[in-house]
Amino acid sequence: MIYTVTVNPSIDYIVQLEKLTLGEVNRMDHDAKLPGGKGINVSRILKELGQDNIALGFLGGFTGKFVEDTLKEKDLKTSFTHVADDTRINVKIKAQNESEINGKGPQVTAEEVAAFKKQLDNLTSDDAVILSGSLVPSLSQDFYFDLIKLIRSKGAQFVIDTTGESLMKTLKENPLVVKPNHHELADLFGVELNGLDDIVTYGKKLLTLGAQHVLISMAGDGGLLITPDEVYYSAAPKGTVINSVGAGDSMIGGFVGTFAATKDPVESFRYGLACGSATAFSEDLADRAKIDEILPAIKIEKYSK
Ligand SMILES: Nc1ncnc2c1ncn2[C@@H]1O[C@H](COP(=O)(O)OP(=O)(O)OP(=O)(O)O)[C@@H](O)[C@H]1O
Numbered sequence: 001m002i003y004t005v006t007v008n009p010s011i012d013y014i015v016q017l018e019k020l021t022l023g024e025v026n027r028m029d030h031d032a033k034l035p036g037g038k039g040i041n042v043s044r045i046l047k048e049l050g051q052d053n054i055a056l057g058f059l060g061g062f063t064g065k066f067v068e069d070t071l072k073e074k075d076l077k078t079s080f081t082h083v084a085d086d087t088r089i090n091v092k093i094k095a096q097n098e099s100e101i102n103g104k105g106p107q108v109t110a111e112e113v114a115a116f117k118k119q120l121d122n123l124t125s126d127d128a129v130i131l132s133g134s135l136v137p138s139l140s141q142d143f144y145f146d147l148i149k150l151i152r153s154k155g156a157q158f159v160i161d162t163t164g165e166s167l168m169k170t171l172k173e174n175p176l177v178v179k180p181n182h183h184e185l186a187d188l189f190g191v192e193l194n195g196l197d198d199i200v201t202y203g204k205k206l207l208t209l210g211a212q213h214v215l216i217s218m219a220g221d222g223g224l225l226i227t228p229d230e231v232y233y234s235a236a237p238k239g240t241v242i243n244s245v246g247a248g249d250s251m252i253g254g255f256v257g258t259f260a261a262t263k264d265p266v267e268s269f270r271y272g273l274a275c276g277s278a279t280a281f282s283e284d285l286a287d288r289a290k291i292d293e294i295l296p297a298i299k300i301e302k303y304s305k
């Protein structure tokens, strides 16, 4: 089974207007309320790909109820730990450019954390856990790392979508895949990356440090897959970007869901790219029809310096 963990889910409140003027009353043209949070987005893409999975994490209050009800309507399997405080609302403003205001998230008590962790007690080597998104304020920065040690002690695989020191620290536990974008990769090593050669050089360091596969996403410039044997590159397919929120999560969902089914990293990369772009070209996350429409446009080539 694949489990996703969204410690800090959200309602994503997407607001569209032609122009945002700070300090004025602005009127929106269109809005949408979507269940959000990185792990939840991964779960939704896995479901589109027909990959059985269970979404875990913390949900609370009327906002948490909205998220849970919406996921149930979409027939997703969930097993959230309920908390007293409200799940956050993240505001995504699409105007002249895209701006996001993400909430801090609810307080989570020690009892709630213990109840959540119990769900990982029965993991086996057939399972994979995808940990994604920010932590809530009451949790220590070591929370993910402690979970990873628990997951690895059961022989299960893990994937973590995080950045900076938290990512570096987890590499020695051999994540199935890591997916920094090219800016995050540069920040990770405190360098400026000029072009694909530089990106590959630093991406390979993540393999050396312990990742099993490295995906580097580059938004409209496509992506790279680095395996111990080869490096692959694909440009992004052309299309009209409608809402790129969740493109990175979709890429992870596409990769992990396909890897679980095929164990083929290149095929997984193909689906990762298609899911990422299909989400960028959709109002909400990609659905299966959009993913299938994009797949033929993905052209992967071996990359050599
Ligand atoms: N403008 C775009 N056009 C085509 N494909 C895109 C575009 N933006 C994203 N994608 C696809 O989605 C993948 C992931 O996007 P991106 O690099 O923006 O991830 P990210 O930085 O983790 O995104 P986010 O945090 O917004 O989810 C890209 O590698 C690409 O395949």
Ligand SMILES: O=P(O)(O)OC[C@@]1(O)O[C@H](CO)[C@@H](O)[C@@H]1O
Residues within 6 Å of the ligand: 008, 010, 012, 035, 036, 037, 038, 041, 090, 102, 132, 133, 134, 135, 245, 246, 247, 248, 249
């Ligand atoms: O605040 P975090 O946890 O880093 O990111 C949360 C978030 O921006 O990530 C998803 C897109 O990747 C959205 O659904 C959600 O609002």
